[in-house]
Amino acid sequence: MVFDFLAPGLDPIATHLLGWADGRPDGASELTVQAASGLMAVHGRASGGARPLGVDYVSTLAASLALQGSCAAAVGQLRGGGHRRVDVSLAGAASLAIGQYLADATVSEGAERLLPGCTSPHDRPPFTSADGVVFEMETLDAEPWRRFWSGLGIPGELAGKGWSAFLLRYAKAVSPMPAELMEALSRLPYALIAEYCAEAGLSICPLRSLSERLQDDDLPLLLEQGPWHFTPGSSGLATTGLGGRGDLPLSGLKVIESCRRIQGPLAGHLMALLGAEVIRIELPGGDPLRGMPPLVDGCSVRFDALNRHKEVCELDIKSARGRTELLELASQADVFLHNWAPGKAAELNLDHTDLARVNPALIYAYAGGWGDDCRLHAMPGTDFMVQAHSGVARQIARRSASAGGSLFTVLDVLGGVVAAQGISVALLKRCLYGEAGRVDSSLLGAATLLCSAELQALRDGKALAQPLVAGVYPTAAGLLAIECRDSEEVKRLRYALDYPLDTEPVLRDEQIVRCLASHDMWAWQDHLRESGLAASAVREDLSAVHEDERITPCLRTEAYTQAKSPWSFT
Template identity: 60%
Template sequence: MSRLLEGCSLYGCVEQVPAGFAALAASLRYQATALGLEHRPSQGDPLAHGLEFTFHHPDLSPIDGMIHGWPDGSAHGVTEHTVQAACGLMSVHGRASGKAQGLGLDYVSTLSASLALQGALAAALGQLRGGRFAQVSSSLGAAGVLGIGQYLAGATAADEAERLLPGATCSKNRPPFVSADGVYFELETLDAEPWRRFWAAVGIDAEQAGQGWKAFLLRYAKAVAPMPAVFRQTLARLSMARIRALCALNGMAVCPLRSLAERAADEDLPGQLKQGPWAFDCGAADGRELPPLRAGELPLSGLTVIESCRRIQGPLAGHLLAMLGAEVVRIELPGGDPLRAMPPCVDGVSVRFDALNRLKQVRELDIKSAAGREELYERVRDADVFLHNWAPGKAAELALDRADLVRINPGLVYAYAGGWGHDRSGEPLPGTDFVVQAWSGVGAQIGQASGTPGGSLFTVLDVMGGVVAAQGVTAALVHRALSGQAVRVDSSLLGAANVLCAPSLQDADVIPDSLLKGVYPTQSGLLAIDCQTPAQLEQLSQVLAVDAQTSPQRLDALLDSALSSQTAATWEQLLDAAAIPACVVVEDLSQLAQDSRLKPCLSLNAYTSVNAHWSFR
């Protein structure tokens, strides 16, 4: 199978990078290779405080990509661990996991690699349309903030702001559950009726089932699921076989948590890892030329995206394309998306919904009706991209599959952002974030790092899935501009999980673990410390006057005692001066905008919103 962007290459100092950028460099190489870019090491000196690369194609001028640590261009104290602390990701994950803590995945680094490549591809598309795009800049910190954008909106709404701090809900009375024979598992349904029937079958009354349903739904919006303890206690008395049987009888889905080792044994995994988180299918050339850019326009300006998506993954993909200048027309059912009304609201619109959709036009259409489909066909006729995340088989049922739409617009980029991917449409499990976390091994990996039974209630894969979906669409637009060929691009939550865990699953490019990494209490506030080199560990020993060579348990006690003498903010300054990566853990998201390093990527309006990730020159 040929790669989409063969003929393109990536030069870069990604073998010798600052310690905090090693995971980012590894993911950048992996994703670039999956797209078909040939990696060529640069002969120049690596950046002292970041990572740089250059995108090449024979028809283009070189495009320089620069990834800084923080949005303000600095890189002090930057590692995966410290960025998760400073950007609020530890706080959101900690709402239901018991305390502020890291995900145990190189999450921000992987997000940042995807976004940086998307920015370079967008710049290439801009050049092909006559624009002048020689450089694109991004940062790890901006990627981290983008990841928690909807939670930040909820925490900073002008009215009814949510104050959900780490440990806000019990880390035991939440999914995943455990059976009597010790199997941890996720339950899933998108409908209240199977939920009610299942819990009635296990002995939970209707009132309690209703309370549990409301708590269960909060996972996607608030990263908590404060369920009554009786749910956990009841399931813990039943065998896994009995739970499976009751789920089958009542229309519930159940998915035991699998480890990364179990995932690595899947026969189809090597092929999935090789192709990356996308599947591309190129069609015939249609000869359509892209409209030229005017001076000062963004690289996707003048292009039209028709988006019909719900929840997070698909809307985030459309949001990123809008941030690059595309005109995104969002198709909603008559009456609008129900999530528009979810509080907290500003001017009658949910701030969480607005955080992912504020840059789009909206057209309400009943696409199940002949008249609605006819209007959609007319809109697709002149569009560049059609993006949806409907359930498998729904597009064909509505006569809105790729084959239907390319008859109208042969040059269309047709994009599907699903749960399991186009090739796994027969997967019996629903393709939702928490089920895919459980099945892919991501949930077990997070649980192991967090000391919890399973994954995060932060929408880890929905966010990553939205980013890789937008990245795939941008790559498809570049291919179309170079070859004239239309492209179908499939991405999925499973593909997002694969790219997150690729180093571990391939047993290659595994990043050496930190010598000391943790979150520590201080006189006031929590401090994340991440010593990645012997020199940093030695410096820490001297600054805190502790013996870093003692046992881990003894060292934690020594650090707790030493750090109790100053505030987290003071220690961050002192350790930064000693070149030791450390950051205050942001527990209250409403305080993010006070961090001068993050201000360039935030706007303060009716809620705090996240600005476009990229800066072009």
């Protein structure tokens, strides 16, 4: 796919959205890229085996990256650069999405071999009550967790084992819970569990459907305006800045980032990959996540995967001196990005209006969890809680036959891309019209973007067109993903399998499985691709992802395998 990005006074920017990273057009689709990149493997760690997410995740991610790259190239042109083409691939987007898991699986010492199905698909979050309600729980502190399970009569040692797994689910995409914890919940009705949660200070949220999400007051505006909210700031600013240094469009711009976990740090990482100088604010002594094994040169590879291109400035922003130093940094910056808890910026006197006083040209960016809906702010705005509330978890569960949602950080990654995309749009607006301001994004906005087509179809009472064949099938050795979008492709599949496939989906899938039993996944991948079909072997071991020539250009191997920048500019 190719589209031209047009902005006043600029040369058109041709943006190429490719399938595979090597540019080859054959066999690239949502399903086959999920299979080849290792994304199915990560999702399948806790779901009983490698399987698709069941949502158009890679496509949404790649489209967002394509628009962000176009905006950045436009900013570069306005600052004297010559970028007129941007290339982004589905494979590059998928590699970016699993960057921290790829790092963990490929580090030279201490790599974790977490293969699909390595933990029980049942003894994991989300949880199920006696009356059949599937729900998520969340806390960022061990004490509410301990109080909750103590109230249910669970010994502290068992609760502690559960906490260790629960705490690290975002980092490992698994959360093996002691069976006793799951059984205790399965004996209680949801309403009683919710009471115990309230008493312990634990948050709880049932997995809602997209139909339920459709009734929310905030949804129409999110569907209409997209996953950001822009607040105008100072105007009448100079519309051009110093020309960039180097060959990347945002070279010469400075970003101050004060973020934890994944969403915010990924947004800062993307700005760095576009050429910006990113200064990361950390607590005195450094971010504790730097010490999470496995390590390279004393730093967590998961942490390094998102932060290796940044400078670090240690500040205690709760102190008057730390806030003064932060304001001084912001006075010389182009962007300030944070993902603090709701209300924290105002409490610290570091909100948009406070920073705008020292730098009217600053773009102030907030990457939050729930967006503007204050009613939700009582719950932690984490990936898994937002998956549950937004309908994403139910959608993934329904389509990928999993317990509910994904322990892969679906929304943290997309939310980071959305936040960086909003910053790039705001920078372009400042360059074009001399107007700074604030841009807010959220995980809930990212979730709405991910399911926007389904939500709009539900609202309009229409059904979305689905591929006629789309599945992951066993072969003589390994799994094969096949996707046929129309009847012509199904005809080619019949010819390639040399079998008169049934029109009824269940019978047809059974026939495909019987046919594929004659050869392994690699032989079938080559054969079906020669027939012009989208087919790919499912890569289950992340340590071998780099061996695929369609994915290799997205990766760089040093102390661990890194996802390269998803963009190429010329």
